[in-house]
Amino acid sequence: MDATELAFAGIARQAELIREREVSSRELVDVYLGRIDQLEPRLNSFRVVLAERAREEADEADRRIAAGDSGPLLGVPVALKDEVDVEGELSTHGTAGFDRPAAADSSHYRRLRQAGAVLIGKTNLSDLAIWPFTETEPWGETRNPWDPTRTCGGSSGGSGAAVAAGLVGAASASDGGGSIRIPAAYCGLYGLKPQRGRISLRPEPEHWLGMSVTGCLTRRVADTALWLDVAAGAEPGDADTPPPPDRPYLEAAATLPRSLRVACSITAPRALLRPIVADEVREAVSEAGQILASLGHSVEERDPDWGSVADGIAPRFLGGIADHGAHVHHRERLERRTRGVLRMGGALPGGLIARSRVNEAKHSARLNAIFDDFDVLVTPVAGIPAPAVGHWAGKGALRTIAGIARECPCTPQWNYTGQPAASIPLAPVSPGSVPRSFQVIVPPNREELLLSLSAQLEAEIDWPAHIPEQVR
Secondary structure, three states: OOHHHHHOOOHHHHHHHHHOOOOOHHHHHHHHHHHHHHHHHHHOOEEEEOHHHHHHHHHHHHHHHHOOOOOOOOOOEEEEEOOOOOOOOOOOOOOOOOOOOOOOOOHHHHHHHHOOOEEEEEEOOOHHHOOOOOEEOOOEEOEEOOEEEEEOOOOOHHHHHHHHOOOOOEEEEEEOOOOOHHHHHHHOOEEEEOOOOOEOOOOOOOOHHHOOEEEEEEOOHHHHHHHHHHHOEOOOOOOOOOOOOOOOHHHHHOOOOOOOEEEEOOOOOOOOOOOOOOHHHHHHHHHHHHHHHHOOOEEEEOOOOOOOHHHHHHHHHHHHHHHHHOOOOOHHHOOHHHHHHHHHHHOOOHHHHHHHHHOHHHHHHHHHHHHHOOOEEEEOOOOOOOOEOOOOOOOOHHHHHHHHHHHOOOOHHHHHHOOOEEEEEEOOOOOOOOOEEEEEEOOOOOHHHHHHHHHHHHHHHOHHHOOOHHHO
């Protein structure tokens, strides 16, 4: 296996290679640091590269392996979105508003570290993790490895760009309205938003008033399953504690699903303005339906009963951002647009936000009624293909919020209900074209079904075989 193949092998395969002594952790780290030196100036995916720390951790992992030690991720490099606390390191949350290093590891990173993962760096995100693009005043523009003139998405755009470019095998990501699934869609990756509370957010009991969850971005389904097996699990004080899975997620990903009933929909809840679903996006959902039918699943067009769910999403989303903003060390250093969103969220009556939380059960029951007749739901991820870098440059808070609600209307409702959903890549239409994708949603707490179907689709579509030409 040459260096490029190794870089794109994914964390599950890399863990095997390290255990089998076919490659050392230090060799793998050096491969990634070399690629980062070469490609990072074009992409700007990392806020900070922890090169010396990674080498030291890799050397320690190799010593442990030589002594007979083991761990599911022992010696495997990973990256963290720059909102995950690492003791002694700064978490910027994509802003210039934080200046105090973390006092302790977050529970998410602690579990990865205890599994033996090597931290190679922290990735860029949008200002306070709000936007579906990763372009900030303090940290610059992060670009898509498939086409550097286009966005890599957000808020987990740095993680998406780094994994897509082969700068790391997997990276943490979070999703408060689409921030795992949209970068996955734009970067040709697998992006699963887990059940709310599946991976603890401690030291926070919840994030964005329960809208946000944490997970990862990977090239392969098995890599995400391994990450979940390592990182999932409740911590004392978590606001949400879903039931644990009946079996390891890796086992679920290795099991073919039975014949499923699949609903396909290209509609989305309407907020203030009509949602946009471009022709290319509609065609991707249609192609997904054809692939699923070819695999023996029954496929039918059916829309969920959206009702007035958008009325519940908006106050929870804006109020959650305002709640997060209250913890910023220097709010005056935030971008003007971000400060505008904080004012919008802070002006919402407390009763409106409380009603949004109370009404979640009613809206969830109505949306999930579709699973009385179907096993999974297929929809678009984003309503438009990856737009150009600078698409939202210079726009104010209200115009940007209204615009992204139109262009990314298919993801926030599943944050509101809290259930699993994943972005699935399609093969590019032609060499050099930007990635395409579709979204699969499952009933609450059914990550194992989502992983099983995703792995079947990966075997059929073979999206990991497609690597951006500019980073080979």
